[in-house]
Each structure stands twice: as structure tokens, then as C-alpha cells.
Amino acid sequence: MDGFQAYGAGKAGGAFDPLTFIRQPQTVVRILCWLFSMVILGCVANEGYVNRPDSMEEFCIFNRNHNACNYAVAMGTVCFLCSTGFLVLDVYFPQITGVKDRKKAVMADIGLSALWTLVWFVGFCFLANQWQVSKEEDNPLNEGSDAARAAIVFCFFSVFTWALQCLLAVHRFRLGADSVTLNQDYVDPNQLDEATPTYE
Template sequence: MDNIRAYGAGMAGGAFDRSAFMKKPTVIFRFIALISGIILWAAISNGGWHEPASGGQSVCLYGNSSSACSFGSAMGFFAVAAAILLLIVDGRFEKISAIQTRKRVVVMDLAVSAIFAVVFLITFFMLLSKYNSLELDEPYKGSLAKAGIFFALISLAAWGGAAFFAWRRYEEGALTAFAPSYEQEFAPGIGGSDYGYDNSGTGVVVDSYQNAPFTAINTQGSPVDVKHLHQGY
């Protein structure tokens, strides 16, 4: 019974295990995406622009395109916001008892992660090509602009990894959705005249299976100790 899981997590009802939570692949990728988004945001906002020595309007180091600087900075900001939101969802995921709700959360996670991965793929190549096309007649500091390109690539890998494990959770699905509840599986036999070789019906359960919430109470009488369930993705 310790292997009963739904969408990459064990049964609801156990205490939050911070150590196990921090070891989840999705959480690790989420933190990488969070840190990369912060650095990307700060690098482009602070170092993506060049102030000409002669004065005048600032020049975006990404091909003198102000839209490229604005887009890269915005991507860092939205990536940070999305990573924080999904980390909160990850922390509360195992408290969700309804399998259909878990499915919707996993689908949302997969969609958001995949979209960010695709957009960061576009962002990386856009920033790289724009930076290489820049032509300035005076020296400039491009270290932060280059850092923005690098962390756009890191963000691509982080969101791609998060999307992969979200897909793994979705594929795993609710394997227990059609399984009997604990009470039904371990219930004592109920006699019935229509069952049994000797018409005694001993040891036969005649109650129909019902869909039960995906929960377990960690008590002395519970057949499963939720503290020992695998934490999943």
C-alpha cells in the first residue's frame, strides 16, 4: 500500500516534509528558474543599456532595440512570479485529496512550464542575435548584457526540466482512481446467497466499489502510514 500515488504524489493527510520537498526534481528546477529569473531581470534592467559619452538617449546593447531590452527584462520578472506561484502550489499539492483537482493542477503546471520554456528559447536566440548585431563607435561594458543571455539559456533549461517532470506526473496519472478504497479492500466478508461455492457466501464482499477521496488518516488504526509515502516528483 506504500506505493499508492496519484499524479506523482502520495495520499493526502500527511505532515509537510520539508526535506523531501526540497529534493523533488520539480522543486529543484523551480528554484533554478527563480534564481535565473531574478538575475536575468536585474542584469538587463541594470546593464542592458549604455549611456553614450556624448549624452543623449540610452542605447540598448541588444542591437539598439529598446523592445529587446524591455522584453528580456519582462521575461525575467514574469518568470520569477510564475516560479514563486508554482512553488506554493508544489508545497500544497499533497494536501489536495481530490484526484480530479490534482489532474487540473498538473495540467496547469505542464502548460505554464512548457510555455515558459518555449518563450525562453525565443528570448535566448533573440538576445544573442541582437547583441551580436550591435555596432557602437565607443567602448561599452557588456558583461551584464552577456549575463542576461546566459541566464536566459539557464531559464530555458530550468523551465524545460520542470515541464518534463510535469509531463511525467501527468503520464503517471491517477493509477488508483479505479482502485477500491481501503475500507472496501480490507472489509470483512459479507454473506450472500448468490455467491460462494457452498451458497454460504463466506468471505465475499457484495458491496459495490465506490470512488473515495484520495486521503488517509495517519492514525494507529490506519492501514497506511502517510509519513512513509514516496514524495514523488
């Protein structure tokens, strides 16, 4: 069966084609997730902590709540690493020979994408709330406000990119389940011809 695919990839052993890989929807969305996590991490790590004019003590720009900055930095870092790992897995995925191993990889993608959707939704709500209740006297020079807004906006975008990644993984899972079922029932027509007795 030449066109057989399991979980969105053809038979193992084919040559890696970078152009085909980059054009895949899951790769595009995965790269967006990776970029958004870098933006959030960069915004909060670089400009999320400021000093008051009357003190040398550093505090978080989000309502002086260090938990908000720590959450954004930690989630940005872990999400960056997770996205990188799944990009590597996407490159290696067509070389996985076992259908069960492919199934596990796709199921892990579904689970982690759903988890990251929730994590970024919580992060968006948390950062937006803390930014809304921040006091002007804590940051009279308005330092880092653009970075704070950018972090909130990209948290919001991340909710949708990870949700889309989860939907794409579910689609791959459904395709895989159907193709595996079809492959189990498939019988080579040449074998049928050989098994059929001929009467002369």
C-alpha cells in the first residue's frame, strides 16, 4: 500500500525534506508557540523588574508581585524548551517505525498542548489582573510598561496557538487511528490471486 500513512507521516525510512517540513501546519504553529514563549520570556526577564526612584530594591512591574514575574519567566522558559523538544520530535517523527510509538508521541502532543493552553490562559488572566491593579506610584517613570503589555498580549496569543496545536494533534491522532484500522484489514490483491484456485 504505497500511500499508507500512520499518524500523519508515511512509512519510515524516507529522506527528510526541509521544505515539506516547514510547510506543515503543525510545524508553523509550533514555531509560533516557540517564538511567543521567547517574546514573553524576553519581555519579563529584561524589563519586568524595575527599581523605585527612592529605593534600590528591585520589584516586579506587575503590582510588585514577584509571583507574576516568576510565573511568566518560568512558563516562558519551560514552554520554550517544550516547543524545541517537540520541533525535534516532529523532525524525527517520520523515522519512527512503530505505529504504537507514533501513537504515544501524538498522544503526548495532545496532552501537553492542552496543558499549555490552560497554563497560558491562567498566565494571561494573572498578568492582566496584576497589571490592571498596579499602582502608578510604584512605577512613576512608567518603565517597562510596553514590555508588560507585550507579555500579556503574547500570553493571549499563546492560548490560541497551543489550542490550535492541540486540535492539529487530535486530527493527526484520528488520521492515524483510521489508517491503522485500514492497514490491518488490507490484503494484497496479488496474494488473493495466488490463493484462488484456477480450473482448466
